[in-house]
Amino acid sequence: MYFTFAITYRCNGTVKQSRFKIFSDPVHGFISVPQNLLLDLIETPEVQRLRRIRQLGLGHLVFPGAEHTRFNHALGAMALMQEALAHLSEKGTPISAEEHLAACAAALLHDIGHGPFSHTLEHQLIEGFTHEAMSRQLLLRLNERFHGALELTIQIFDDLYPRPFFHQLVSSQLDMDRLDYLRRDSFYTGVVEGKVGVERIIKTLQVHPIEGGPDSRIVIESKGIYAVENFLIARRLMYWQVYLHKTVLAADALLRSVIRRARSLIQAGDAQAATYCAPALRFFLEHPLKAPEALGRDEVIEAFCQLDDVDVLYSIKQWSQARDAVLADLSRRFLHRRFFRTTFLPQTPSPEQLAQWRGRIAQWLVQQGIVPKTQAEEAATYYLTADASQHTAYEPVADPIPVLDRDNQIRELSRTTDAPAIDAIARFVRKPYLCLPKELPFELP
Structure with a gap:
């Protein structure tokens, strides 16, 4: 739902009108979008298509309220980008109108390349596909359609703009994408453990050095440490309770x-x-x-x-x-909704174990009259999935979260707070599992 507002005001004796649209969002409240390039982008078929792609893929089949879409998320990420840029400007980092617009466009379009049911079919339709690569291709096409208006947006998206903190706001451990989807997914699933103090985190972000030059980066002020810890813990819990x-x-x-x-x-x-x-x-x-x-x-x-x-x-x-x-x-x-049973395993099953399970499934398919014996072995491959769920909530080496302490020194997050707690969050967890028909009793061969 959105509303169109017209505000009339007087400037230097001339009556002017500023028009913008307000989107009513249950997570962030009213989201204001000026009627400029951003609104034009929202109205493109590529962005409107996101209304028909569920944010959580098949998560709504487990959490009935999770019917929200990638469109909701795109607007939310853009709204958080607007807030973040406003706070960084207030703290003394110069941000031009062109940079502000480009960064907001990057947040809006960052997930435009998602396919049906988001991540579920990401590798099924095009081998080696990533939604980031498709997002970039669509950005290029939109840029051509808008006569080069997205050049700066693409530079920020590609991390080629000489002020790298803009890219970090789009893609990093504390980017606007993660801040929105954790809060949004927690809201729609009803999983309160995923609730994140987004406002606190955004208000404690800072660019260091403050001028925002080529060596600048986003840091978190020391007073925001606990909010960031809660964010990382919430991310871990949301992965195991919702996404996986x-x-x-x-x-x-x-x-x-x-x-x-x-x-x-x-x-x-x-x-x-x-x-x-x-x-x-x-x-x-x-x-x-x-x-x-x-x-x-x-x-x-x-x-x-x-x-x-x-x-x-x-x-x-x-x-x-x-x-x-x-x-x-x-x-x-x-x-x-007669899904297979998911059984987590202590270790990855061997090829011999999987072959035995396929054999049992093949026999069952013949007994059920679904396929003749000559086709059972091949058909069984569609009824058995062996995979592993894996996740790391925080990557301190690949993408550390820098904290600006009270002495104006930069330290990695775990060096400024309870290190064992951060180490636990940063631990890589892998859980092998099997999916197979519930009609078959499960016993490891």
């Missing part, structure tokens, strides 16, 4: 199996599977595509801009009536 929840992993595995089966059938010439598939999705299942080469082709980018959650859901509803019993069964399981 075992049922979310099961839903992801099932959707990927549906897509893999459909691709196999379509590329083998199954006309019905192709006909039942939404045209925007069918393009990616018909053609073997590999990044980065595919991202340089206009037809790939144009097809991608047409693709969203709706295309995938439509196709799955159609495939649930397919002649192919495996595709139909997998699709119905997804539609009726």
Whole structure:
């Protein structure tokens, strides 16, 4: 929901009018967008497409309130960028109007390259795909359409602008992206452990040196240490409780199996599977595509801009009536929320263990009458997923959080606070798991 406001004011005896739009956001309140390049970007088809892509992928199937979209998040990140730049300016860092606009545009467009259900199908449609690479391609296209107005935005996005603190506000441990999605996802899922003191963090950000030259970087003032600690802890908890929840992993595995089966059938010439598939999705299942080469082709980018959650859901509803019993069964399981069971393992299963499980699944598929014995071994590969969830809440070596202490000295976060607590947050955690039908009793072979 948004409102258009017109404010009339007098300047040097002349009546002028300033127009802007106010978006009503349940997380940040009212978000003000001036009717300039930012609003023009919001109204582009590329940004409006984000309304049809869920922020948490399949998370809404576990947390019913998590129906928010990438569009909500894009507006939120831009709003936080506006706040951060205002506070940095108040503290003495010079920021021009052009830089302000470019940085806000970078925050708005940073996730424009996400595909359907966000991260769930990121590696299924184009081999080697990353949404960051697609975001950059779309930025280039928008820049051409807007006659070079996004040149500075692209420099900030690429970290080529000689004032690097702008890029850090877009991509770093404390960027506007993370600050928004943690608070937003906590709000919509109802997971209170993910609540973050965003205002406190933003108000304690500072550019050091204050002039913001080529050697400048974003630091956190010492009074913001505890807010940052809470942010890192919240990030760890949100990953294990929401993003890597075992049922979310099961839903992801099932959707990927549906897509893999459909691709196999379509590329083998199954006309019905192709006909039942939404045209925007069918393009990616018909053609073997590999990044980065595919991202340089206009037809790939144009097809991608047409693709969203709706295309995938439509196709799955159609495939649930397919002649192919495996595709139909997998699709119905997804539609009726009959996911696989996710079982976490003490260690990665061996190839021999996985082969035994595939054999049991193959026998079960034959017993259920889903496939004949001659097709069971191949069909079983769609009913078993072996993977691992992994996460690090803080990377002190690759991307440390610098703290400006009261003596005006810069120290890494763990050297200014309870080091064991930060070390625990920074520890890399990997959890192997299996996803397989619930109808099969689970025992490690």
